Amino acid sequence: MLKAEPRVISSIMGLYEPKFVSEMKGRGIIWFATATTIAEAKAAEAAGADVVVAQGMEAGGHRGAFHPDEAERQAVGLMALLPEVVDAVVVPVVATGGIADARGVAAALLLGASAVQIGTGFLRAPEAMTPPPMRPDLPGRKHTRL
Ligand SMILES: Cc1cc2nc3c(=O)[nH]c(=O)nc-3n(C[C@H](O)[C@H](O)[C@H](O)COP(=O)(O)O)c2cc1C
Known part of the structure; x- marks a missing residue:
């Protein structure tokens, strides 16, 4: 990842080691750290994250909780x-x-978010090539009012 020098590297399920963080910073790479609790968000910021991705328990795909043993109890x-x-x-x-x-x-912007990240909603996009039998159950579209 460091050799590829992307603009941004993101993390889930924990934080990068200080050495990796300083190498990221040295290359001008921005770090987006996923957090599922307030404690994780604070730890991410203290470790040098440039952006915190606050991930609610509704998230599809993998949840980014730091500690698997506590993840279920800390679902917010x-x-x-x-x-x-x-x-x-x-x-x-x-x-x-x-x-x-x-x-x-x-709603997210009103609550103070600087941006939003969407996963499951994009499974309807043609580029996702989601098999047709799975598509009708995805959220969104039907109830969109804005
Ligand atoms: C099919 C799928 C694959 C995903 N893969 C990744 C991934 O590789 N890395 C990552 O940080 N998050 C991944 N996510 C999680 C999303 O980044 C995001 O946190 C989550 O999907 C947001 O919730 P939503 O699905 O309700 O929009 C994935 C989500 C989905 C649905």
Whole structure:
């Protein structure tokens, strides 16, 4: 990853070692760290994350919790987690988890997010090549009002 020198590297399920972080910084690579609790968000910021991605328990794919043993007990919905994380850190916060239409984007921005990240919602996109039998069950579209 370091050799490829992308603009951004993201992380889930924990933090990078200090040596890796300083090598990222030395190359001008921006670090987006996924956090699922306030404590994880604070730890990410303290470790040098440039952006915290606050991931609610609604998130599809892998959840980025740091500790597998505590993940289930610490499941927090995005709209509860987001304002707490925004208040707990100074760096910009990206909101993710269960956002699939403009209402979700608007709510996240209102709660202090600087941007949003969408996963499952894009499974409807032609580029995702999601098999047709799976598509009708995906959230979004039907209830979009904005
Ligand atoms: C099919 C799929 C693959 C994903 N792969 C990754 C990944 O490789 N790295 C990552 O950080 N997050 C990954 N995610 C999680 C998303 O980045 C995001 O946190 C999550 O999907 C947001 O919740 P949503 O699916 O409700 O929009 C994936 C999500 C999905 C649905």
